[in-house]
Amino acid sequence: MRVGPVLPGVHRAQPRAPGYNRVAAPPGPGPVERRHPMTPHLIVEPLADHAGLCPVVAQWFRNEWPRWYGPGGPGDADADAAAYAASRTRLPVGVIAFERGVPVGLAALKAEGLPTHPHLTPWAAAGYVVPSRRGRGIGAALLRELVRLAGTLGFPRVYCGTATAVRLLQREGWQQIDTVRHDGEALAIFCTSAVPVQTEKP
Template sequence: MSGRITIEPLAQRPDLLATIEAWFESEWPGYYGPGGPGDARHDLQSYSRHHGLPLGLVAALDGHPCGFAALKREAFPSHPQCTPWAGAAYVQPALRRQGIGRALLLALEAPARALGHERLYCATATSDSLLLRCGWGLIERVLHEGQDIGVYDKAL
């Protein structure tokens, strides 16, 4: 991949809320789309905090927004004792497998550490290889809403 990836807090880029909302609705239509139980705008506004959790980060490639990830307090149902969680990760489809997801995952570590956390957690049905390449370890596989999900953690 050529180009420069930058990461900044969503709180510094409120101009991108509508763009990221459209990404969420497109990527997760069953949840954020019409009739789904999610509210992308509400979630993104909560990720726009200046301090604490939840916290959203925006990736840009050569200045163009291309990805998003969040650090959140809400636990995955099978692991309610674990927190915080990396989630809401999205990279524009045409730019996947070019290091943007990796950059976002790594960028979540510093704010988690700054908030006093010693571990991060993540649950995924689709990004197992990315998490493993970024140094995460598989805790276990669980069945959640009919999907095989890998639950991972990473020491900070």
């Protein structure tokens, strides 16, 4: 899964200033360890529970999006990784995937997405899977966890802007709602319903 600094997209969208405004979400349970039936050895957990891996995440960002995070680029990989690890319940929130205990991917839910759609929130972003593990369902598992997380935090919908993750989003049942030009590239804007929080009956 590669989604660039807008979804760095659950495939790569062209980079833009990530703008990490913290948005308070309704109180609720934080994400928990989740195993995925299609990838039984995969576990997705909050990055906040693994803040010591922020240097690894930052290096992923620099490797995947050198124009944004590389020397001379406007992004700060260390600051962005730290922002994704700062909380379970306030945006931005990062989730990290492990396969047999080895970190293999990351995605994040953030308040801001494309400047053309400032009224929409939250956005799936920072989607990354290590190159050797791509094509194995890890990106899809991360994306599903973001949708579940959005529902846990009380959001009714999730959005994503991407140029390269269109097929993944379509397979996952997301609906395309718009197309915009961003940094000279056509980006598709997708939306899906967040997974509602299940409450126990009295």
